[in-house]
Amino acid sequence: MTALLEIKGLHAEIAGGRKIIQGLDLTVNKGEIHAIMGPNGAGKSTLSYVLAGKPGYEITAGEVYLNGEDLLAMEADERAAKGVFLAFQYPLEIPGVATLTFLRAAFNAQRKARGEEELSSPDLIKRVREIAKTLNIDADMLKRPLNVGFSGGEKKRNETLQMALLQPSLCVLDETDSGLDIDALKVVANGVNALRSAERGMIVITHYQRLLDYIVPDIVHVFAAGRIVRTGGADLARELEATGYAQYQSEAA
């Protein structure tokens, strides 16, 4: 069976030279939730950007396959259409673009790229509203410019809404818990858990174990100095909470 995501010997650096990812191997199968934990500066966010196709990173070695297709050969929009979704740590504010306009553009662009019929506006709005309700997002927020003036919690709920609407096959959640109070965290986690399925894989990137109490991973990796230094089950997260990352930082260095 082809893995959903297969990363082999990946090395990446920021354009200009600093090495960030240094020999990463990771396989995510459909239905699995992987947590990637590690100290700040380990390269966790870079990994999420490299997977999503953000310009400004140079892949110096390695391969990444999504359902057997060469992910690194694709532009960011093509990756999204193939099912990659990055939930941003800091979702961007776009004044002048209504949230609903953005959702419609994204949804129909992906459909078009896959050769599927675009969804009519009323049908799309209906679908968006249904999802919004489960995330406590009111209709007014959908009319507001994308993320402009949204609280931290509203931004993360909006990311979750996009994820639920776009139904990606690979979700990469970058520090989804940052900036969230416990109530907002629960709402977002419920939204994410509702997307758990045998057809979908997730990578949950986090510094803290707290998020993993709500989104329980199948596999936990410790990521330090640009590669995975330890892999375990969900209980590894709790162990890390107790011991911290100091030992891995010295190991990696």
Place this chain on the structure above:
Amino acid sequence: MGVAIRKTKAELGLADLYQGARRYLPGGEEITAVRAAAFDRFNAVGLPHRRVEAWRYTDLRTQMKEAKRLASLPDDAAKTKAREARDLFAGAGFRKLMVVDGAFVPELSDLADLEPGLAIQPMSDALAADKPLLSQRLGPVVPDDDPALALNTALAANGVVILVAPGTALSRPIHVAFVTTNWVATSMFTRSLVNIGAGASATVVESHQGPDGSEYQVNTAMQLVVGDEARIDHIKVVGEGNGALHIGSLLANIGARATFNQLGFVAGGSLIRNQLFVRLAGEGTVADIRGGALLSGTQHADTTLAIEHAAENGQSRETFKAVVGDTARAVFQGKITVAPGAQKTDAKMMSRALLLSDEAEADSKPELEIFADDVQCGHGTTTGAIDDELLFYLMARGIPPADAKALLIQAFIGEIIEGAANESVRDALTGAMLGWLGQRE
């Protein structure tokens, strides 16, 4: 000084136009004298060039190679073309008035069932009757040292006069469509007057369009006289053909406790100079002045604003945005003057340019001249390319780069369009914007 500067071909041509036309340009003794004085002012300085501060970025002396002959009165073929010309505001239900090749054409204009308090007439009639419409009404607003406006005063033959009686609230917007029909390049000088009486309100849209591939020349001026407690929403759309020279002057004198909403939108033409001379003459007036420009190819669009707060408690917001592609160039010059005694003035000016290519250029020159001591005035300018982070965010959601850029451009210019109170105007401008974006793809 005293050194005679050699006249350019265009300057000599303009002198010929005036000498040839002055005998039959409409106007009695008084108007004729006003024209002669204006021509002399022009002739003394010639076409403006880069050493003239107000024209620093738009060297008309170099860029205007010759003066085109004056357009002749529209014949039946021209009228048919004008009637069939694309209309951004079609279906909006506006009262449409047509100025074809510089001449007001009553039979193409909707003059039926004029609302009580509304009067419309051709400017040529008003001039022929020697009504002092060319400059006197505006007093200090009219800059007598602007050569382009002086040329307009000397040569304006026609246009529209719209008079709204005091207390009249016109609910139906008026659309004055200036259409150039002839692809053989000619020049047109039009002057219009909109007079909004005290306590009255109106929306007046002017649009300017013509054929692509013709180097026709438009010099148009609009005088707005707005009474106390009146409201005017004035929208100007420059959608000229791609070879056109368009020089537009807005002369606005606004009374006390009035509302002045002005929106300029450039999505056409080759060389465009839009100059706005605004005087908030009475106290407590609120002005919202916006401008948007969508430029590509080798277009050059210059917006030059001079606004004077002449009385106290006035508020003004000036917001100008330009999207500049290819080797196009956007110019914004904005000067806010606060007169002595215009205390509690609150004025904020902002100009932003979004550059779509490395060769695109934007110049911005904001100025404040403040003679009162209890005011709040400020200005800001930004110039930048499309934000890569925003672009990535949109692409990461599956939106292809061209569509993502278009969405960001729409968002950028949307702030200007949202300034229009009338929904049909917003729709029309959005349509113009989408048309422009569509051509780029």
